[in-house]
Amino acid sequence: MKKVYPIGEFAKKTGQTIRTLHYYDEIGILKPSCVSSSGRRFYSEDEIIALQKIVALKFLGFSLEEIKHFMQEEKWDLKESLAFQKKLLLQKREHIDRVIKAVTHAQHLIEERETIDPNMFCLLINSIQMENKHKEWLKQFMPDETVEKMFDISEEKQLEYGKKLLEVFEKLKECYGKDPSDNDVQSLIEKLFSIAKEVAKEVFDEDLSLFHWKGDELAEEPMLFSSPFSKEEEEWVAKAIEIFLAKEGVDWNEEES
Known part of the structure; x- marks a missing residue:
């Protein structure tokens, strides 16, 4: 079973704010691994890898809309x-x-x-x-x-x-x-x-x-x-x-x- 982190712990681990993670979830760019019945968000190692991709693309200056498009593709045609x-x-x-x-x-x-x-x-x-x-x-x-x-x-x-x-x-x-x-x-x-x-x-x-x-x-x-x-x-x-x-x-x- 994959290890999961509550959103607060995940935020500290990745250097993001909870507010940013909430926003990424809302716009569909980074969904939590699972959500409890009480609405608590949990993230796994897979989301850390996905977040690293987002951070890399943001560093290059791509907009969140562009990043969302890339994140939906298995292969990136970046030329x-x-x-x-x-x-x-x-x-x-x-x-x-x-x-x-x-x-x-x-x-x-x-x-x-x-x-x-x-x-x-x-x-x-x-x-x-x-x-x-x-x-x-x-x-x-x-x-x-x-x-x-x-x-x-x-x-x-x-x-x-x-x-x-x-x-x-x-x-x-x-x-x-x-x-x-x-x-x-x-x-x-x-x-x-x-x-x-x-x-x-x-x-x-x-x-x-x-x-x-x-x-x-x-x-x-x-x-x-x-x-x-x-x-x-x-x-x-x-x-x-x-x-x-x-x-x-x-x-x-x-x-x-």
Whole structure:
């Protein structure tokens, strides 16, 4: 006669909770060996082997519904299932890596601040969260090799440029309401273009005389490219940029036409 264990003892022996074993019984994934007239569940060594299979499949990331299907089969055809599962796990790992990167960047950029503007924070997270979609979008307008090079900046440089941009954006928001031609505002716009030229030089290894800002395409993708500014602030910044470019001898309206 097979040795059986009350559910409490079986739970301790297998490292599972009684609640989990009850649930597995309810959904039909692991039935007890026998149930007494009073409703007490008992498990044998056979259920330990079955539970080991369940634990192994759970470790690989299979859902309980998928595991239930496997448990009903004598032979497991895992080739396609494992390939699909590996693909899902790689996607999860990529997502976790992006989240860790976002948290690291956020910590670095706000280490000297007690608070941060929500729009600034969302801009930071969006830039990392949507990185792959940003690449796909940019490849509509640039060669693939150029786009990949743009995103191949070292982590250290990304943090450096991110911090500089955050500081400029914050100061622009503080200046909102001033005349766009105000010296303080124009000085910030100049810094903005200076950072853009730094990035361009880092990516293309050449000194660009002026980094032309054209935002119409970006404005058409509000969910893809978040903005640190409200609509009113964006219009104000756009006017300040137009004034700055005019001083540099560039007709922004002509550039956009």
